[in-house]
Amino acid sequence: MNWSDLVASVITIAEGAGAETLRLYKSDTLQVDSKSDDSPVSAADLAAHHYIMDRLEGLIAGVEVISEESAEARGFEAPTGDRFWLVDPLDGTKEFINQRDEFTVNIALIEHGRPVMGVVVAPALGQTWAGSPEQAIKQDVGGENRRDIKVRDVPPAGLTVTASRSHADPAALEALLTGQKVNEVINAGSSLKFCRVAEGAADLYPRQGRTMEWDTAAGQAVAEAAGAVVLRLDGRTPLQYGKQGLDNPHFIVGLPTVVQ
Numbered sequence: 295m296n297w298s299d300l301v302a303s304v305i306t307i308a309e310g311a312g313a314e315t316l317r318l319y320k321s322d323t324l325q326v327d328s329k330s331d332d333s334p335v336s337a338a339d340l341a342a343h344h345y346i347m348d349r350l351e352g353l354i355a356g357v358e359v360i361s362e363e364s365a366e367a368r369g370f371e372a373p374t375g376d377r378f379w380l381v382d383p384l385d386g387t388k389e390f391i392n393q394r395d396e397f398t399v400n401i402a403l404i405e406h407g408r409p410v411m412g413v414v415v416a417p418a419l420g421q422t423w424a425g426s427p428e429q430a431i432k433q434d435v436g437g438e439n440r441r442d443i444k445v446r447d448v449p450p451a452g453l454t455v456t457a458s459r460s461h462a463d464p465a466a467l468e469a470l471l472t473g474q475k476v477n478e479v480i481n482a483g484s485s486l487k488f489c490r491v492a493e494g495a496a497d498l499y500p501r502q503g504r505t506m507e508w509d510t511a512a513g514q515a516v517a518e519a520a521g522a523v524v525l526r527l528d529g530r531t532p533l534q535y536g537k538q539g540l541d542n543p544h545f546i547v548g549l550p551t552v553v554q
Contacts, residue, residue, distance in 0.1 A: 297411065297426040300353075300403075304413045305422055307349045308399045309435050311342040312417030315384055319418060320393050330366060334387045339363055342383035342399060350379055350401065357403075362508045365540060372538045377405050380535065382508040386484030389459070395419050396459065396483030402511030407534045412515025414485050423489045425519030432493055445521040445549055446494035452477035453552070456487040456496040458503060466502045470527075474498075474552075488513025491547050492520035499547040502527075507540045517547055529554045 318324055318338040325337045343363035351359050358373050361381040379401065384390060386397035395418035402412040411426045420435045423443070433440035452475035457467055459481040467479070480496060488510070490496040501510075514524045514533065524533055527544045546553050 297428045301411060301413065301424050301426050303353060304350075304401050304403075304411070305415075305424055307346055307353075308401050308413045308415040309417075309422060310349070311345045311383060311399045312415045312435065314338070314341040314345045315390065315397070315399070316417050317341070319390065324391070326391060334391060335363070336384070336387055336391060338390060339384040339387060343381070346381055346383055346399075346401065350381065354403075360508065360540070362506065365506075365508070370538075370540050372540070373404075373536050376407075376536075377403070378536065380404055380409070380508045380511040382485075382512070385509060386486075389483035394459075394483060396486050398484040398486060400485050400508065400512035402508075402515050404511060404535045407536055408532070409511040409515040409518075409535060412512030414489055414512050414516055416484075416486060416489075423492065423516045425492070425516035427519070430492055430516055430519035430521075432489075443493040443520050445491060445517075446497070448497050448549065448552060449477070453497045454495070455479045455498045455500070456482050456490050457499070458487070458501065459483045463502055467500060470500050470502065470546075485509065485513035488517045488522075488524075488547055491522050492517045497548055498552055500527075500544075501546070502544045505542045505545075507535050507537070507542060510542055510545070511535060514547075521549070522547055523550050523553050525553055 315338040359379040382400040390397040399415040402409045414423045432443045487499040
């Protein structure tokens with residue numbers, strides 16, 4: 295597989311979907327509904343979903359596309375093959391609705407239960423991240439200022455920990471970090487937390503709340519391509535994808551020397 299060409303194609307799709315979300319961002323007439331689990335879904339989620347589905351389904355022949363916005367209709371069933379796409383058309387809907395810029399478009403390719411390629415676009419921040427077996431990169435939306443990224447060594451001052459802005463559990467986080475030298479904790483929305491670890495802006499991202507596979511796959515691909523590991527909280531078991539129900543256990547992202 296030509297990873298460079300595939301990544302370029304997926305970036306184009308994800309950035310186009312991001313442009314769709316920006317058409318509705320900060321709109322006074324944005325329509326917001328609730329799903330069966332009471333999580334919000336907006337017209338922007340659906341616009342990005344349709345944009346991606348129209349373009350991604352034919353990118354690799356015969357590869358199924360599972361999007362957050364179609365998963366409920368298909369009963370949260372496991373995919374039918376070992377290779378499939380996972381899509382979150384608008385990760386961080388709460389951030390979007392509350393007019394915070396920390397929402398993303400996530401597209402990942404899964405092979406044999408692992409995310410092998412992923413693209414994360416933050417439309418309102420104008421930034422794109424991508425990870426593949428060849429490299430991890432960050433660029434401005436549109437392709438300017440492209441550069442390789444990698445995780446950093448933990449600075450002498452201690453860990454910078456990134457945690458969920460909308461789903462934080464401070465007590466659980468404090469308990470998990472017992473014994474660690476922590477310099478600061480920074481809250482962020484959506485899959486940006488994976489990207490902050492990947493680019494060396496943070497050292498650790500623990501997640502002790504519920505997530506779905508489309509929430510994490512693209513960010514995991516970026517983080518792992520940059521040298522991080524993404525493991526269950528036991529520090530040994532990788533996250534697996536394509537499970538019945540499509541939900542994740544709690545997990546942690548960071549340097550192998552910190553996480554394991």
